[in-house]
Amino acid sequence: MLNSLWYAVEFSNAISTSPKLLKILGRELVLYRTGDGQIQAMDNACIHRGAALAKGSIEGDCIVCPYHGWQYQQNGDCVNIPSQSPATSIAKQAKMTTYPVREKYGWIWLFLGGGEPGELISISNFPQLESGGFRSIQGKFYWNANYERVLENGLDFAHAPFVHAGAFGNPNLPEIEDLVIENYPEGASATVYLAATPPQGLWKLLVRGERKPIKTRTGFFLPNLTFLEVYLPFGQLTIWTAHVPINANTTVSKWINFRSFFTGKWADLDAYNRTIKIFEQDKPIVESQRPQIIPTDLNGEIYVAADALQLQYRKLRQHILM
Numbered sequence: 001m002l003n004s005l006w007y008a009v010e011f012s013n014a015i016s017t018s019p020k021l022l023k024i025l026g027r028e029l030v031l032y033r034t035g036d037g038q039i040q041a042m043d044n045a046c047i048h049r050g051a052a053l054a055k056g057s058i059e060g061d062c063i064v065c066p067y068h069g070w071q072y073q074q075n076g077d078c079v080n081i082p083s084q085s086p087a088t089s090i091a092k093q094a095k096m097t098t099y100p101v102r103e104k105y106g107w108i109w110l111f112l113g114g115g116e117p118g119e120l121i122s123i124s125n126f127p128q129l130e131s132g133g134f135r136s137i138q139g140k141f142y143w144n145a146n147y148e149r150v151l152e153n154g155l156d157f158a159h160a161p162f163v164h165a166g167a168f169g170n171p172n173l174p175e176i177e178d179l180v181i182e183n184y185p186e187g188a189s190a191t192v193y194l195a196a197t198p199p200q201g202l203w204k205l206l207v208r209g210e211r212k213p214i215k216t217r218t219g220f221f222l223p224n225l226t227f228l229e230v231y232l233p234f235g236q237l238t239i240w241t242a243h244v245p246i247n248a249n250t251t252v253s254k255w256i257n258f259r260s261f262f263t264g265k266w267a268d269l270d271a272y273n274r275t276i277k278i279f280e281q282d283k284p285i286v287e288s289q290r291p292q293i294i295p296t297d298l299n300g301e302i303y304v305a306a307d308a309l310q311l312q313y314r315k316l317r318q319h320i321l322m
């Protein structure tokens with residue numbers, strides 16, 4: 001795990017005053033919104049007898065355990081034990097571990113330890129994340145793979161003609177021209193023109209004549225966010241994904257798909273199915289990769305020019321691990 005970084009872990013709109021279980025890095029946490037809209041995160045197992053707080057409820061600023069009704073306030077302190085008289089003091093040890101949380105760019109971000117939390121990363125020049133004008137849908141996809149293998153798959157151009165032939169990437173034109181890399185303090189992106197394939201399904205309605213290569217940009221922000229921007233002849237498609245490490249070998253990718261065309265609800269299912277289809281094409285390949293955890297040594301695998309973005313990811317990760 002990359003300590004001392006903020007992980008994007010959940011969609012903002014998925015957190016309400018109904019507590020929600022979050023599995024991350026082998027642990028169980030509970031996320032919820034208090035009455036005033038603040039997001040909270042704490043361990044899920046109640047300090048009393050270990051019942052799941054995610055099955056509890058919110059009262060004002062407190063989360064209430066479903067087993068014996070103990071109430072925990074925002075800093076994790078237990079402030080009410082219904083079985084004892086209010087005159088009886090509450091032991092200091094009756095305290096839940098809480099975690100720093102932020103809400104930005106449509107995501108909930110968690111800081112899981114490893115020193116003091118620094119600033120949340122700043123993502124600029126991505127209008128989809130901050131303003132309207134795009135139709136968006138969201139979904140989840142589960143993998144039996146380590147999140148870094150999943151993340152790197154999102155940065156990999158050269159597999160498109162092999163794994164996604166017919167969706168994007170042309171199997172007859174697998175050569176990847178030089179990537180144009182852009183570096184950010186906590187990430188990088190690469191732009192390339194990918195050979196087009198004939199449009200399928202609904203998209204046929206939007207395409208006339210010969211198809212030119214498709215400008216495609218993909219990138220990452222540490223530790224677990226990737227994006228893919230596709231400049232189609234009829235509009236822009238962008239997918240932002242938080243790859244949440246459930247444990248070393250299981251990942252859930254929580255994705256938001258933004259599109260500037262077909263902005264009616266009627267096309268949502270088509271957009272959803274296209275996104276899932278891409279993940280499903282990737283799944284058997286990514287789950288087959290060994291070792292499951294990418295080598296920490298930069299010489300551990302071989303790189304060619306088309307792998308420049310993955311290499312940049314590994315370099316930044318290496319820098320943090322050192």
Ligand code: FES
Nearest residue numbers: 046048049065068
């Ligand atoms: S287990 Fe939570 S109050 Fe007893």
Ligand SMILES: [Fe+2]
Nearest residue numbers: 153163278282
């Ligand atoms: Fe893929």
